[in-house]
Amino acid sequence: MPNILKAVIDLFTYKPPQKFKAEEYSQDQSQSSENAEGNDSQENTSEEIDWQKILRQADDQQTRENNQVSGSAANTSKQAKDGAASTGRPAVVIRRRNRQKKGAGQGSQGAGIDERDIALIKNGMVAPNIAVNIEYVKQKFSVPKNQDIVIREFNVAKRIKAFLVFVDGMMDKTVINQFVLPQLMDTANFKDFSQEDILDYIIRNVISIYQVSRIKEYSKIIPQILNGVTALFIDGCNEALLIESRGFEKRSIEAPRTENVIRGPQEGFTENLRTNLSLLRKIIKSEKLITEILPVGNKNRINCALVYLDDTADPELVKEVKRRIRNIKYDFVESSGMLEQLLEDNPFMLFPQVISTERPDRAASFIMEGQVVIVCEGSPFVIAVPVTFFHLLHSSEDTMLRWQYGMFIRLTRFLGVLIASLVPGLWMALVQFHSEMIPTPLLLSILKMREAVPFPVVVEVLLMEVAFELIREGGIRVPGLIGQTLGIIGALILGQAAVAAGLVSPILIIIVAITGIGNFVIPNYSLAMAIRIIRFFFIFMGAVLGFYGISVGLTILLALTCSMKSFGVPFLAPFTPKTRRSSDLIVRKPLYKQPVTGNYLDTVSRRSGLYHKRGE
Amino acid sequence: MVEQGKFGNKEAIAVLVIACMAKEFFTDPNIIVRKVGTAGWYMVLISAAVAAGGFTVVYFLLKRFPGKNIMEIYDAVFGRYIGFVFSFLLAVVLLFSAAMNLREYVEIIKIYVFLKTPPVYLIGSLIVTAVILSFIGLENIARYSKLAGYVMLAGFIILLLLASSFFRFYRIYPLLGYGLKNTLVQGFLRSSIYGEITLVAIFAKSLHRIEDVRKVGYTSLIIAAALLFIMQLGLTLIFTYPFGKELTAPLYAVASLIHYGAFFQRVESLFLFIWNISTLIAIPLLFYMVLLIYSHLFKIDDLRPIIIPFPVILLTLSLIPSNIVELVQFYIRYLREFGWVVFYVLPAIALAMAALSKKKGA
Known part of the structure; x- marks a missing residue:
């Protein structure tokens, strides 16, 4: 009883905080x-x-x-x-x-x-x-x-x-x-x-x-x-x-594993933060290059560095990136892949909203354009924000080559995106609903090839697409040489055997192969993954409603894409909404006609109106 | 107040032109040939001139009340109750127009492509699209319109270029069709084919300035009129007018005529994308406009609660016509011939009333 009374009295008694004067x-x-x-x-x-x-x-x-x-x-x-x-x-x-x-x-x-x-x-x-x-x-x-x-x-x-x-x-x-x-x-x-x-x-x-x-x-x-x-x-x-006595075991600088180029630097980032920062400093020798280090992860507290050009990057963007990083309430952030997921604007959208690269030259070009690059400890991939769809189709090789070649390979990639996402769906729609479009000799040939196939087209397409996905995933998981062998076995033997067994028609092997190649053309792995998933959506839409279904699918997908933003920048900028565009973003022009500083982001030297400025 | 977002003039022009053009790809060219014979190609210009007058009235009204949309202006001019009636009338016409356009589109693709598919199935998929696009908002519908607009414009021009080998210039005669007076009267009555241009008055707040409303309105009208003119002229040159009267969807028939060698033929399905996507933009836009007016009328701050029930009304309305003949000869006919009353006359009354009562915006 006295204890209870004491507790009650304590509860209602004011106790001035005995705070230490930290200042x-x-x-x-x-x-x-x-x-x-x-x-x-x-x-x-x-x-x-x-x-x-x-x-x-x-x-x-x-x-x-x-x-x-x-x-x-x-x-x-x-x-x-x-x-x-x-x-x-x-x-x-x-x-x-x-x-x-x-x-x-x-x-x-x-x-x-x-x-x-x-x-x-x-x-x-x-x-x-x-x-x-x-x-x-x-x-x-x-x-x-x-x-x-x-x-x-x-x-x-x-x-x-x-x-x-x-x-x-x-x-x-x-x-x-x-x-x-x-x-x-x-x-x-x-x-x-x-x-x-x-x-x-x-x-x-x-x-x-x-x-x-x-x-x-x-x-x-x-x-x-x-x-x-x-x-x-x-x-x-x-x-x-x-x-200062840091000295862990670290990997030496090697060529990038996922972003190979024919012409261009052959250095890639490593898992070491300081090495990565030095690689960037080596390319951008500017006193305006700022590196801010912030810890991430409630428990593991790994370091990530924000790198940007002080006179080029939008201060609001830098502030927003820092705000998002500081507000991460997640115990274990392992690398940039996890950080990316915790930073992005729309977690439910398929398209990536940050761009990752393991090439220092590419990261440097992002910084020069006014983007903020986030280098994460323990990951050879750095991420850059904000990003647009057109960024995801770029490769550092585009600018290393002469503008005609650069433009050509960029258009090839765009074609690759269209093929990888739409071809199986269009094929479905064509065969199921619009067979009158196919010229008669070709139609007869297709019919002849499909004669022995017992499945409807949709099952046939799904069978092959799923098999292709299995081969691709299997090829990545098994060690190098065996992985390549697995791919060859999958592509040649399995495909050949499937045709010989009458499970699929030969033309479908061509469709699946073209789709796969189209997907490999996409330089960004996350975008390629998104397109792999979207392909199944279009197969479904094509199977149920033909070209009309694909139109519905395109409308929904593109309208959703229009609504996406990456750190305040619309995903399809500078096309829609139109902003002052970087001359390099969609088509390549001769280098002397595309100043690096003129970009489509709302950098301090520009006023495209993408961000709401303070006071506006 | 529902936040609609801001977008640029190009986006607004794209969405308005697509909204105007989408309904013209189906039975309208046929009706025009029936009404004015070979004079259809310049009848659309007469209609455009009338529509320009109508839009000028709308523009002056918006200019008189800067920063307000048409519903707010009706309220300001007539007071809450009469303003409510005016806005409600506009919403009803737009909803009915969306339902009838939807049904017309479905009937046409049923005839040509989906012979055995139940209409509800096709209507349902379009309504689902409208719902999703309404959730995404007007800003993104407009952006998507711009994205799709260029592709559709290219497709439309390619279609006419490919069909140009069938042009025969003697088919343009008789130049006056069924008579100049008839053409003028029909041109005036059918001015509502450009009625969607006045939708800019509903989303006027999404544009940056009042000058943008003017630019967007007139530019959209000019582009839509030019496209309709080219289309109608092309159809006149391809089909003799007695034959043109028999075609349910003349533009689709043009696409099916195209053939270059043994391989490139029967490509009409490819051009389906143009009318599919234009309809998939136009109907959600009309639907969204109805939602905006409704939310204004009943002071609803958030569109989301009404996005789900409204499709039921849209679906129900679209199923009212028992067949395509009834749809075209009754519903669509009266919608086209008397739609101008709502699109142009109501704003004209409002403008006159505002001038008489000397009411002005801030």
Whole structure:
């Protein structure tokens, strides 16, 4: 009963929030504002942490060490004198800390931990007390259960306690073994130390690593550790040093596997984010090329980089892409394929609404046109937004070749799309409903060939199309050479046997083969997949209502396509709605007549009106 | 207020021209030959001139009340109740027109292609398309019209070019047909073949400015008149007028005449795509216009709840004519001959009333 009363009184009692003044300890203004806007750093998950345990264990450790220190006082004081003589400042730091401890008294938690440490660590900040930091890191990473997290304790210049945290296998061991630990342990490196700030001294004089930064918030430190960066914590400092030491195993740059070209660069993206970004930088040597890195996935937090040209990409588009990425509430985002699905405008439409490529030259051309390219860690495919239907028919070869050849192959692809989607359906309609269109000799020939076939045309077509799909899928799944063999076996032997067995007519083999070739002409895999599915829709419409059915199908499909948008850009732009078009988008013209900067997107230098500008 | 979306002039022109032309591909050329003989090719120009006058009235009315559509203007001029009657009348005529055009189309393709298919089956598939397109919205119907418009225009021109080998210029005589007076009267009465141009008044808000309404209206009228003129002239040159009177769908008959060598023949099915797709745009457009007027009349903010029940009415209306003869000689005839009252006269009354009462938009 008293408990219930107490609970009720607690419920109705106002408790002012005891919020820590984070701004005192926050980093520079730009980083803070970025964090607040982006909400992209890991939240302070204070409720997951057992504070009592951390403080108790830290306190125990502190007490244990104090006992050891008092047990060997004489030895220690001698060493301290030596240390002071040799390094100067560390001894001062230790004495100051001891004074602070005495001033703070016993405190609520124990002898070694003062109120400031508790307040800082509870607010996700690095505490000056190293024992608290160790316990926090251990609990955060579930050490020792988590065995690939390495916490390496040591003394800086034999005097100041410190520890390194890194993930085994994600960092370059040489960096730690040759350029961090030896230099920090060597007392000679601290001879000239006379500054107030030891971290600053270490950055400037001790560690010879190209990229080192000071961070206070664990919400930023922990993701960095998980990315392969090494964190250095030093006793008495309320900041950690993040030392660039990333070095995972990675694949070397190879030729693209799915976007081969005859003429053009033969480099493809890899799974490594930094390599991919460098490949883009190598092509676009512009100071306006911006790379923003955002983590994705609630739990796996992979990095993806937004790459765009600051003076070309529409700021509204960039903002929208960032907004969508930040709003992804999905635990596990594995690669760009999953990210694409989480970013697209219309998940129920068949056509892809982003374009993916594994060619750096192509990605660079997207960036130059004002699109935003998203490079995702762990995927050799980068995605670009927004996209239109005409983009999906392009290949980087189009611009590498002379304009006449480029235009010719582009038209060939368009023909391929029409053939792949419509030919089986038209064939169905022709044979079922409009056989008068077929010239008499051809009709007789077809009838003769179909004489032995027991199935209606629709069954025959579906049988072959399904068999073709099986062969194609099987060919992809089995290893290289066997896959090719399977394709040949499927195409030749199965087709031949089916005709000989009287299951299908020879002309249908031709229809299916033409359809398949038409599909292979499509340069974008997602578009090719969509067309493969659409083909069955048209077969159905042709089978039930002939050309009229196909007209109905076309109307529904194209009207739906007209309604599609990719990041605010209509899918069939610049044709409908008409916008100021890129001269390269539909037909190729001689290069000197198609300036790269003039594109159909609403880039900052243009006003096609596709996006609603702020204030409009 | 239903959000219709904005689209450009080309999209609007495409959708209006297709709406005008779709119904002219079937029995109308036959009726024109019956009414005016060999003078059909310039009768359509007389009708266009009358329609231009009618559209000018509509344009002045819209200009007097900028930023408003025709239903809002009727309300502003006549008040809520009489305005309601005017708008309702327009909706009824459009719905009836959609139903009759639908039935006419189905009857024709039943005669030529789907001999054994029940009409409900064909009507049903078209109504399903209308429903889907209505969900997608006017903006996308217009965009699709532009996309399909170029292809259909190319197909139409190819059809006439291929059929040009059958042109015989002596068939144009007698030039005055059944007499000039008769041609003038029929031209005036049949001005409603361009009545769909005035649909721009219903979706005026989807265009950017009032000048766009003018451009879209007159350009659509000119293109539709030119196409009808070419079509009617081509038919006059291909079929002698006594023979032309006997053809149910003269344009389809023209397509079936085309043959070049033993291989390229009987290609009329290929040209089916032109009338199929034009009908698949025109009827959903009329249907959508009815929905817009209805939603205005009963102050419905969202079209979706009424998209499902309205097809039932459309289907029911389309099944009223018992056969094609009744459909053509009664329903379509009166729709064409008196449709202009709703398309041009009602706006004229509204304009006169607004002028007399000195009512103007903001």
